[in-house]
Amino acid sequence: MSYPTNLKYTKEHEWLNPETGEVGITHHAQESLGDIVFVELPKPGAEVAAGKSFGTVESVKAVSDLFAPVSGTVTAINDALATAPEKVNQDAHAAWMIKLKLKDPNEAAKLLSAADYEKFVAEEGA
Amino acid sequence: MSTSSEATGTLRKTALNPVHRQMGAKMVDFGGWDMPVEYPAGFGERPGGLIQEHLAVRTAVGLFDVSHMGDIGMEGPQGLEAVQHITMNDASRLAIGQAQYSAMLYPPGTFVDDVIVHHLDKNSYLLVINAGTREKDYNWARENARNFECQVEDAGDNFTQLAIQGPRAAELLQQLTDADLSQVKNYWFTYGTVCRLKETLIARTGYTGEDGFEIYIPSEEAVSRRVWFEVLEAGKGMGILPCGLGARNTLRLESKMALYGHEISDDITVWEAGLDRFCKLTPEKGTFIGRAALERQKAEGIPRTLVGLEMCGRGIARDGYKVLDKSGKDIGVVSSGSYAPFLKKNIALAFVPPAQSAVGGAVSVEIRGQSVEARIVPTPFYKRPKA
Numbered sequence A: 001m002s003y004p005t006n007l008k009y010t011k012e013h014e015w016l017n018p019e020t021g022e023v024g025i026t027h028h029a030q031e032s033l034g035d036i037v038f039v040e041l042p043k044p045g046a047e048v049a050a051g052k053s054f055g056t057v058e059s060v061k062a063v064s065d066l067f068a069p070v071s072g073t074v075t076a077i078n079d080a081l082a083t084a085p086e087k088v089n090q091d092a093h094a095a096w097m098i099k100l101k102l103k104d105p106n107e108a109a110k111l112l113s114a115a116d117y118e119k120f121v122a123e124e125g126a
Numbered sequence B: 001m002s003t004s005s006e007a008t009g010t011l012r013k014t015a016l017n018p019v020h021r022q023m024g025a026k027m028v029d030f031g032g033w034d035m036p037v038e039y040p041a042g043f044g045e046r047p048g049g050l051i052q053e054h055l056a057v058r059t060a061v062g063l064f065d066v067s068h069m070g071d072i073g074m075e076g077p078q079g080l081e082a083v084q085h086i087t088m089n090d091a092s093r094l095a096i097g098q099a100q101y102s103a104m105l106y107p108p109g110t111f112v113d114d115v116i117v118h119h120l121d122k123n124s125y126l127l128v129i130n131a132g133t134r135e136k137d138y139n140w141a142r143e144n145a146r147n148f149e150c151q152v153e154d155a156g157d158n159f160t161q162l163a164i165q166g167p168r169a170a171e172l173l174q175q176l177t178d179a180d181l182s183q184v185k186n187y188w189f190t191y192g193t194v195c196r197l198k199e200t201l202i203a204r205t206g207y208t209g210e211d212g213f214e215i216y217i218p219s220e221e222a223v224s225r226r227v228w229f230e231v232l233e234a235g236k237g238m239g240i241l242p243c244g245l246g247a248r249n250t251l252r253l254e255s256k257m258a259l260y261g262h263e264i265s266d267d268i269t270v271w272e273a274g275l276d277r278f279c280k281l282t283p284e285k286g287t288f289i290g291r292a293a294l295e296r297q298k299a300e301g302i303p304r305t306l307v308g309l310e311m312c313g314r315g316i317a318r319d320g321y322k323v324l325d326k327s328g329k330d331i332g333v334v335s336s337g338s339y340a341p342f343l344k345k346n347i348a349l350a351f352v353p354p355a356q357s358a359v360g361g362a363v364s365v366e367i368r369g370q371s372v373e374a375r376i377v378p379t380p381f382y383k384r385p386k387a
Helices: A027-033 A105-110 A114-125 B017-022 B050-059 B079-086 B131-144 B169-174 B221-238 B245-254 B291-300
Strands: A014-016 A022-025 A036-040 A053-059 A063-067 A072-077 A098-102 B026-030 B033-038 B062-065 B070-075 B099-105 B111-121 B124-129 B151-154 B159-165 B189-194 B197-203 B212-218 B241-243 B305-311 B322-324 B330-340 B345-352 B362-367 B370-377
Touching: A027 A053, A098 A105, B017 B033, B017 B221, B033 B050, B033 B245, B050 B062, B050 B241, B050 B245, B062 B221, B070 B079, B070 B131, B079 B124, B079 B131, B099 B131, B111 B131, B111 B197, B124 B131, B131 B151, B159 B169, B159 B221, B169 B212, B169 B221, B212 B221, B245 B330, B245 B345, B305 B330, B305 B362, B322 B345, B330 B362, B345 B362, B345 B370
Parallel strands: B062 B241
Antiparallel strands: A014 A022, A022 A098, A036 A053, A053 A063, A072 A098, B026 B033, B062 B159, B070 B124, B070 B151, B099 B111, B111 B124, B159 B212, B189 B197, B197 B212, B305 B345, B305 B370, B322 B330, B322 B362, B330 B345, B362 B370
């Protein structure tokens, strides 16, 4: 898997598009979870803090927290995921979950690049 | 979110363990066994994963390695008496070739384990038991049968047990055996040649709510591997999938079948679990361990009963979540809950007081601090269409 280079990544397997403020989970994350059946997201207007949980993603077998890559305000949520959570499995990097107005644009720079994330995933699996 | 991998050094493995790994199965520790939970790569043209595996069993056929389950042989001049003493269903009603769902109970009428009792031959019975309770069950059976003329044997490691389940299971297995499966009724069994293995036990039993068979072949690795792949190849055109414990759980939940540690345990009685029809308090059955306590509880009334829930609000009720009444009062607990892949709903089984167990009743489930509405519904949630 070659991770999109326009996105930034976290060790909790989330991605951020620094330009659009969109946040989702990575291909590796959806693969580990298996079939996703439920996504719980905050309401527009909610504040999220970097490193803190902002919602959950559930597979049939398990519930996983979603951790905010950066701090900000939720400006939109992806309604499609309420009725079609499997979109996350189909294309994790296209299936954005929330859109953030970043509190501090510099926070994004501290996240992992695609290359660093790929390396992290390879090492974690070893 | 986080991911992790686990060491498997101390886990027990079935003979097919290398095959599951070769097929890319995601593995999990289940009751001390290294078992496949799902096979994302699928088989043939068909992609896999829990949901696909579940649907394959409901619409076509699926193949499970259930060798982790245990087998207790009970044989002797007092084989029947011994089985009657330690189980709750009436084994004297079994013809040779017939099986029944039953359970071994503790004196308070709670569960040592649920079992399927097979009447193999005159004075000879086979009890198939759960993986997580194998040692406990075997020791219990041996200890409590000791006053009867009956040998108790732990035969678990002798067999690879495969479950072939689904509306096309009979059609598939018939291609691989000389036994006439049309003569084998539900919960009966026969012996036949399967994949060139003579005298293979073929039982029309299963844990999915579909028609299906469980076959018992030698646990030798090469034999097990050969049969596994022959079944898959023969079923390829039907869209067969290898199925793991993930689908095994969602299938049994939709069919309201009990899972040890959830709907039945050493803390739950037969009446509370709603398994009355498998427990015979008749003169023919005679005394058995747990009978006296069950008779007392029947007279006194039960403090809790098992009901089916369907979520109305957004959320998945999971094992251990609290059940609340309309006023928000804590009235019970979810024993098993999940998204149901065939029904496409979120369902659960839960223990609530009998007074609050009526079908149609409105309750809620506490999901991570939020109260989500649910309704008590009839069970089983799914019943297979009549042939």
